[in-house]
Amino acid sequence: MSHTPADQAQILAQALPYIRKFHGKTMVIKYGGNAMTDPALQKAFAEDVVLLKLVGINPIVVHGGGPQIDAALSKIGKKGQFIQGMRVTDAETMDVVEWVLGGEVQQDIVGLINAAGGKAVGLTGRDGAMIRARKLKMLDLNDPSVEHDVGQVGEIESIDPSIVRALQDDQFIPVVSPIGFGPDNESYNINADLVASKLAEILKAEKLMMLTNIRGVLDKQGELLTELTSRRIDELVEDGTISGGMLPKIAGAIDAAKCGVNAVHIIDGRVPHVLLLEILTEQAFGTMIRSH
Numbered sequence: 001m002s003h004t005p006a007d008q009a010q011i012l013a014q015a016l017p018y019i020r021k022f023h024g025k026t027m028v029i030k031y032g033g034n035a036m037t038d039p040a041l042q043k044a045f046a047e048d049v050v051l052l053k054l055v056g057i058n059p060i061v062v063h064g065g066g067p068q069i070d071a072a073l074s075k076i077g078k079k080g081q082f083i084q085g086m087r088v089t090d091a092e093t094m095d096v097v098e099w100v101l102g103g104e105v106q107q108d109i110v111g112l113i114n115a116a117g118g119k120a121v122g123l124t125g126r127d128g129a130m131i132r133a134r135k136l137k138m139l140d141l142n143d144p145s146v147e148h149d150v151g152q153v154g155e156i157e158s159i160d161p162s163i164v165r166a167l168q169d170d171q172f173i174p175v176v177s178p179i180g181f182g183p184d185n186e187s188y189n190i191n192a193d194l195v196a197s198k199l200a201e202i203l204k205a206e207k208l209m210m211l212t213n214i215r216g217v218l219d220k221q222g223e224l225l226t227e228l229t230s231r232r233i234d235e236l237v238e239d240g241t242i243s244g245g246m247l248p249k250i251a252g253a254i255d256a257a258k259c260g261v262n263a264v265h266i267i268d269g270r271v272p273h274v275l276l277l278e279i280l281t282e283q284a285f286g287t288m289i290r291s292h
Contacts, residue, residue, distance in 0.1 A: 015280040022279065023056040025206035026168070030196035031109065032064040033213040035269030042112055045211075048275035049173060050118035057279070058168045061113075061120075061175045062199060064192035065105040072100045084141055085245070089151040089189045097189045098124075101177040109175045120173045125180040126187075128163025131156060131195065133180025133188040154180045154188025156195065159202050197252030201259040208256050209278065210249060211269030216287035217242065217250070226284040230254045230291060250289075257291035264289040 003011070029049070035041045052059045069087075070080055073096055081088040089097060106122040113120035125131025133154030140146035157180075164174045178195040180188045193210065200208035217225045220241055228236075233250060236242045242250055253264040267274050267286030278285045 014282070018280045019055045019057075022206055024058070026058045026060065026200075026203050027052065027207045027209060027279070028060045028062060028196050028200035028203065028205045029275065030062050030064070030193055030208070030210040031269075032066075032192065033211060033269045035211045035274075036063065036065075036105075037067065038270075041269065041272060043116070044272040045269075045275065046109075046112035046116035046118070048273055049113055050116045051276060052279065053118055053171070053173055059173055060164060060168070060199065060203070060205075061109060061173065062178060062192055062196040063101070063105060063109055063175065064178065065101050068105050069097055069100050072096050072104075083148045083150055084138065085248075086136070086138060086150045086153055087189070088149075089153050091152065094152040094187055094189060098179060098187055101189075102179055106175055106177045113173055113175070118173050119171060120175050121167055122175045122177070123163065124177045125190070125195075128160065128166075129181075130160055130163055130176075131178075131180035131190070132158045132160075133182055133190060135182070135188070152186065152188050154182070154190045156180060156190060156198050159198055161199065161202050164199070164203065191248060191252075193249050193252045197256040197261075197264075200256045200261045200264075204260045205256075206262050207279070208253065208261050208264040209275060210253065210264070210266045211274070212249070212266055213268075213270060214246075214266075215268045216266050216285075217246065225287050228287055228289050230258065230289075233289070253289045254291075257289050262290075 035045050049059045073080055102124040110120040110122045134157050136153045136155045138148045138150050167174050178190045178192040180190050215224050219225055257264050265278055265286050265288050267278050274285050
């Protein structure tokens, strides 16, 4: 598809009000799904993040890595065990999670962003004492008097974002692995959606962008819902439209929206350059959640 110079000028001019509006603002990007494993999409993602930084927006990347963890565990002959959708994380599994997320996956993303002309810095929740965590207490869905032990899976106690702020101010792009630490310096594996949501909340981010493998939140007919409020979401959960793996994503998104993040976007990471399209054009490429 070739554009005439006039077309290109028009496209660039359309981005201008958005660049002006978001200049100096922070955006937290949860990076996962196909966008993270397909080489062409990886490259497009890295270019988008660098471009956002160059036009004066401050992107922070928070990543997951479920498939990569599974692959590493199977290499050492360990089978992943899940209770109510949570990975049971014993000490040996936690070691694997740490080297896969905080090593391999994080450094791949840092390398991609650097190759695209940015200056990325990889962090885990230990760096700058950023993410303090405690052991997740997991109650049985059917019998709340029963508690499941899922090992070193954590919930966030507090986030100190000062290291992220310091890096941003110096033109670096932080890439955060969702690993926290506890009072005895033990490690905790934390859901990446939650880390992204909480970080966005604490930084009072302009936007939280969640890249997923779906078009966004769909209604019962499979049509994309481009804008949702928390009240509408409650109705959709009640009637079963929103269920399964979408629930934790939405829960984090609503919390973030209620706590000062202007807009949360659940967007399709399978679309090349979806970040730029969502942030710098009028076109909606997913579901935007506002608090009210």
